[in-house]
Amino acid sequence: MAEALMLEVVTPEREVDRESVAEVQLPGLSGYLGILPGHTPLLTQLGIGSLIYKKGAESGFIAVIGGFAEVLPERVTVLAEAAERSEEIDVARALADLAEAEKRLAASSTDPNTDWDAMLKSVASARARLEAASHGAPSANKET
Amino acid sequence: MPTQLDIKRRIRSVKNTQQITRAMKFVAAARLRRAQERAFAARPYARAISRLVRSAALRVPEGAHSLLRRREEKRILLLTVSGERGLCGAFNANVIRRTLEFLREHSAQEPTIIVLGRKIRDAMRKQRWKIVAEHVDVTARPEPTRAAEIANDVTAIYERGEVDSVYIVFNEFKSVLAQNLKLEKLLPIERDPASTIEEAQASSKETPVDYLFEQPPDELFGRLLPRYVQVQIFRALAESAAAEHAARMTAMDSATNNAGELIDQLTLYMNKVRQAAITKEIIEVVSGAASAA
Numbered sequence: 001m002a003e004a005l006m007l008e009v010v011t012p013e014r015e016v017d018r019e020s021v022a023e024v025q026l027p028g029l030s031g032y033l034g035i036l037p038g039h040t041p042l043l044t045q046l047g048i049g050s051l052i053y054k055k056g057a058e059s060g061f062i063a064v065i066g067g068f069a070e071v072l073p074e075r076v077t078v079l080a081e082a083a084e085r086s087e088e089i090d091v092a093r094a095l096a097d098l099a100e101a102e103k104r105l106a107a108s109s110t111d112p113n114t115d116w117d118a119m120l121k122s123v124a125s126a127r128a129r130l131e132a133a134s135h136g137a138p139s140a141n142k143e144t
Numbered sequence: 145m146p147t148q149l150d151i152k153r154r155i156r157s158v159k160n161t162q163q164i165t166r167a168m169k170f171v172a173a174a175r176l177r178r179a180q181e182r183a184f185a186a187r188p189y190a191r192a193i194s195r196l197v198r199s200a201a202l203r204v205p206e207g208a209h210s211l212l213r214r215r216e217e218k219r220i221l222l223l224t225v226s227g228e229r230g231l232c233g234a235f236n237a238n239v240i241r242r243t244l245e246f247l248r249e250h251s252a253q254e255p256t257i258i259v260l261g262r263k264i265r266d267a268m269r270k271q272r273w274k275i276v277a278e279h280v281d282v283t284a285r286p287e288p289t290r291a292a293e294i295a296n297d298v299t300a301i302y303e304r305g306e307v308d309s310v311y312i313v314f315n316e317f318k319s320v321l322a323q324n325l326k327l328e329k330l331l332p333i334e335r336d337p338a339s340t341i342e343e344a345q346a347s348s349k350e351t352p353v354d355y356l357f358e359q360p361p362d363e364l365f366g367r368l369l370p371r372y373v374q375v376q377i378f379r380a381l382a383e384s385a386a387a388e389h390a391a392r393m394t395a396m397d398s399a400t401n402n403a404g405e406l407i408d409q410l411t412l413y414m415n416k417v418r419q420a421a422i423t424k425e426i427i428e429v430v431s432g433a434a435s436a437a
Contacts, residue, residue, distance in 0.1 A: 008192060012288060012375065015188040028358055043200055044358035045367065068368055070196045077192050 005037050006075040007053055009062055009083050016083045017062060023054040024076050026069050027128075035071055042071040046080065048124040050132040061086035063132035065125045082125075089133040098126035148421070151414040155407055162403035168231065169396035176320070176389035182286065183317050183379075183386040190379040197333055197372045200365075203355045209365040210303050211373075214332050220253045221276065221307040222246060223298065223330070223377070225314035225384045226264030228284050232392035235315060236263040238325050242313050246327065247273055256307065258298070260381065276301070283385040291378035298377070299370050302331050312377070317386035321394060324387075330376060333369060 007024055009017040024035040027049025033042075046069055051062040067080035101122040108119070207213050226239045243264065247255050257273055259265040262280045269275070277297060282290055302310055310331040316324040357364055 010189040010192045012186065012189050012378070014185045030358060033358070040356055041203070041354070042356040042358065043196075043364060043368075045364060068193075068196065068364075068371075070199065072199075077196055079189065079193050079196065 003037060004074070005035065007078070008076070009051070009064075009078040009080060011067075011080050011083050016080070016085060017060075019055070021053040021055045021060075025052040026071075026076070026078070027051060027064055028069075033071075035076055038073050039071050041073070044069050044071075046078070048121065048128045050086075050128060051078065051083075061132040063089060063125075063129040065121075065128065084129060084132070086132045089129050091130065091133050094126050094129040094133065098123065098130065101126055145417070148414055148417055151410055151417060155410045155414065158403050158406050158410065162400055162407070165396045165399040165403060169393055169400060172232075172389050172393035172396060176386065176393055179382070179386040179389050180317065183382040186375075186379050186382045190375050193368075193372050193375050197368065200355065200368070201333055204361060204365075208361060209369055211299070211331060211365075211369040212333050215305075215308040217253055217308045219307045220250055220255050221258065221298070221301065221310045222255055223258045223260060223294075223310065223312040223380075224264050224268075225283065225312070225380050226259070226261035226267075227384070227388040227391075228262045228281060229392075230263065231395065232388055233395035235323065235388055235391035235395075236267075238323075239264055239313060239315060240267045242325055242327065243268070244271070246311070246313065247271075253308075258294070260294070261384070283381050283388065286378060286381035286385050288374070288378050291381055292374040295374035295377045296370065298330070299373050312380055314380040314384045315387035315391075316383045317390060320390045323391055328376075328380075330373060333372065 004020045004022060005024060007017060007019055007021045009015070022037070026033045026035060026044070027047050029045040029047045032049070033044065046064055046067045048065050049063075051064045053060050053062075063084050063086070064078065064080045065082040067078065067083075069079070070077045101119065105119050105123060201208075201212050204212075222243065224239060224243045226236050230236065240263070243257070247257070255273060256276045257268060258277045258279070259268050259275060260279050260282050265275075265278050265280060277294075279290075279294060282294075298310055301307055309329065311327060312330050313325070313327050316326045318324040
């Protein structure tokens with residue numbers, strides 16, 4: 001049985017993270033997935049939320065927005081549409097984005113032509129970034 | 145024999161050319177830096193998605209998704225990526241030559257082409273091959289959204305069964321001095337992990353075990369595979385952009401050096417001509433004086 005997991009997080013713009021970790025929690029489309037070394041191969045779509053990894057006593061948080069993940073016994077590959085490590089997140093900007101997104105959501109609640117998916121996604125993305133930034137415990141991923 | 149003035153004019157003209165090539169070299173160098181960063185940034189994702197797709201494809205039956213299903217190659221589609229401008233050495237010529245070679249080799253399979261870039265478009269318009277779509281100004285600043293549109297068109301053509309396989313030719317950025325002309329198969333997505341060298345070491349060790357799919361495989365593949373095609377096309381554009389600037393920089397650097405050499409040669413020649421003229425005048429004066437005496 002493998003001892004560690006190789007975690008690799010990439011987005012189209014850059015490589016966000018690549019390191020050896022002991023445990024990973026992925027924000028799957030239908031809920032969080034806890035992955036330990038030796039996990040059965042698995043392929044999943046990702047929702048919006050925080051990816052949490054543990055490495056010794058340390059844990060790390062990465063805000064992940066959509067994409068895919070492949071789990072192999074020794075490796076987890078995350079192909080995110082966007083991802084940011086908790087320390088890279090600009091909290092002020094994320095707060096502003098959230099306020100903006102919520103305002104638009106409230107304003108358009110009567111408009112039948114609203115693109116709900118896109119709007120809820122922007123709210124959820126901002127929340128995920130805030131959550132990862134605050135190093136908070138993962139709340140259930142309430143995707144649309 | 146040219147007069148001194150003729151040579152002087154010639155030198156001036158070469159100097160002007162040298163100034164232009166030097167300026168172009170600097171412009172290309174600046175653009176290269178940005179293009180190279182973008183190309184390098186796109187690589188990890190492209191590599192990861194292609195590894196993931198191949199690894200996933202190994203674990204499902206071949207007919208799992210239409211983009212994985214192999215059909216007899218009766219008709220093929222070729223995407224070919226060139227630069228937008230010339231003056232970059234053999235860069236565009238190489239793409240055009242490889243494209244024509246490929247078309248000739250596969251002439252039995254009624255090849256059709258999609259041209260990406262002004263140079264290849266102009267070259268292909270003069271040819272007899274059927275052009276399905278033309279996209280220009282795609283490599284000047286590669287946009288993921290633009291690549292996605294192209295990819296979606298390609299995927300749609302493939303899924304309608306108009307073609308049985310899709311290839312892409314582009315220049316990969318290897319180093320500033322060298323480009324690597326690549327021919328890759330885009331569709332159907334190869335199940336054989338050894339089909340591309342980079343991915344071979346990554347996936348060959350693992351024995352294919354069945355996957356757990358969190359979502360129904362249809363839905364997952366329906367999202368993953370088109371994304372894969374988009375990423376591969378974007379990567380080809382980003383690589384080609386970086387390679388083009390590198391090729392132009394190298395070409396302009398050697399042009400600048402050649403102009404310098406030419407100026408030196410011409411200056412030497414001009415001095416010889418001047419020397420000869422002076423010598424001739426002295427002889428005339430001396431022999432004039434001698435005959436008068």
